[in-house]
Amino acid sequence: MSESDRIREAGRILTEFDDERYEVFAEDDSQNIVTIWQPRGRVEDITVFPKPVGMHSKAKSFLQRASAEDAHLAAAPEWAYNIDWVEDHDDFLFADTGPLFVLGCAPVQVDKMATRLAELNEEYDCYSAEGETDMGPAVPDEPGEFVTPTIIPIAANARRGEDKDALFVQFKNKHMSSRANDVELKRLCEGTKIWGFRFFGGAAVVPWTCSDVMHRELKNEVLTFCQDGPSYSVHVQCNPDPFNKTWVNYRKELFETEAQVSCIVANWGSVPPIGPFGYSGVYTTTDDSTTLESEYNDSYERGGLVATQPDIGCEYLCLIPDDIVSTVIFRRKTNHGTPSGSAMMADLKVSMTAVFDTAADEYQHKTPVYPAPEPDPCKEWREQLNTTPLNRELLTALLRAEIEADSLPEKFPTNQKVSWKSVESLNGEMSEELGHLLENHPRRRGAGEITPSTRDAPKTIAERLMEALSFAEDEADIVLKSAFDRTDVPVNAEYRVEQVPICLTTLPKSTPNSEIDRARWFVEWLRVDGVNFKPVALTSNFSSSKAKTLAGYEDVSNMVRNPERVDATDGLEEITL
DSSP: OOOOSSEEEGGGTOTTBOTTSSGGGOTTOOEEEEEEEEOBOEEETTTTSOEEESOHHHHHHHHHHHHHTTOSEEEEEEEEEOGGGTGGGHHHHTOSSSOEEEEEEOOEEHHHHHHHHHHHHHHSEEEETTOEETTEEOOOOSSOSEEOEEEEEEOGGGBTTOOSOEEEEEEOOSOOOTTTOHHHHHHBOOOSOEEEBOOTTSOEEEEEEGGGGGOHHHHHHHHHHHTTSSEEEEEEOOOSOTTOHHHHHHHHHHTSSSSOEEEEEEOOSEETTEEEOOOEEEEEEOSBOOBOOTHHHHHHHTTEEEEEEGGGTEEEEEEOSSSEEEEEEEESSOOTTSOTTOOOBOOOEEEEEEEEETTTTEEEEOSOOOSSOOOHHHHHHHHHHOSOHHHHHHHHHHHTTOBOGGGSOTTSOGGGOOBGGGBGGGBOGGGTOBOOTTOOOTTBTTOSSSSOOSSOOHHHHHHHHHHHHHHHHHHHOEEEOTTOOGGGTTOOEEETTTOOEEEEEEEETOOHHHHHHHHHHHHHHHTSTTOOOEEEEEEEOSSOEEEEEETTOSOTTSOOSOGGGOOSTTOEEEOOO
């Protein structure tokens, strides 16, 4: 192991480390379980010396939840935990079994931090990323009034030949920008190193804190460390702008590797009166795009939204609700015993979400946990569809012609053909957008002021589709398929009486060119093996609305029999009823 300038190797201290004690380090682990704390809380004196208040019982409940979930790793955001609570919680932090905890802590005055480390060193083997002095673990020797620690507890039973628990401490290396937090620019005493945990043959873990990512040298060393093999970058934050371009660019660079890498993000849900933070979650490598199964519905109802960036081989899941503890499960390798050549999908999903109950003073399991408030038209559209979250997304995406035939993964069975990559609203592109069509969370693609985009807002989408569907029923006698399922894609409608399978789409503000583009979209689907339907586009412009099909389509009452005979050259023509 080679020591870098900014990353101190924990393996040089834990020379007899039993990596089987912590499953996060296992090389052949096919399923990963991560518990993330996304709290809501008040911070006093945030412009002078930030002091989170009322967090002790929440912290204990988070530790209990993570332990009960059999998590491999559990992360608390910057400022959420407090280094003074270690002794109170050592039954969780240093248990014989349980997750590797990465706990972002509240700021501590520099002189008090030195005293606190000396106290901890009497109870535990305490190691600082800054090194050791004759007085014990070192604090940063830099200008500033306070430090922001992150701690990583290691149980004694993971240290062969040792009978004391160990506590690894590091300090925030880079202040936030003056626009985000002026107090850090003026008063933060910056650390000079962070810990890196890598042992022979297993996965690595490197924890760091929020704006550390803005330190160019440190960021480059974290990238090198993580890309050297299977790894987890654990990024604890108190970040009002979780999709800031610096953070997004770091994650993009992280996935420019053949190694199995994952980024775990733990952020606050909100810090009143400052607006929503949120979007904690997991980003991970995937070889093939995950298929849309029932887990989508479960994750949605537990507050998680999924997305994919196929260009860099990454999929991710973000947590939307405020003041929660959630457990995310994902796969890094093909499960043992699966046939050779089986798809290696990330298969991200939320297995549990607990919401803080003020009366009980703890996080309690809850389902459903809806991601965000929704405008009235969205409620009406959901009620009209009367189906699952996944089917609503697919139906709405098909009506907008936003599921591409050429993105279907050929190696999957037909009944699993629709993947995250296939659905345009689940493609985050390079800006990590969460574009689920009816979700009204603050940083949704197309939300307007926060995330400028050409995508319509949820309210607009719902209103336009309800108008179009009313026209289809009244003028063309076409209704949505009542028992629609993901395996029916792209067939989403039928004639009310004849039940001819139809792919129904809408085309607002239609032009001759846009109609040719839609005709091409239909033809691509008609040429997919085993897919048969009648193509129908509901076109509209300032003068009229019409129901149209492919030009040259011989019998408008039946689905096409020979797709190779149909092309998009002449665009669309009106259906004669």
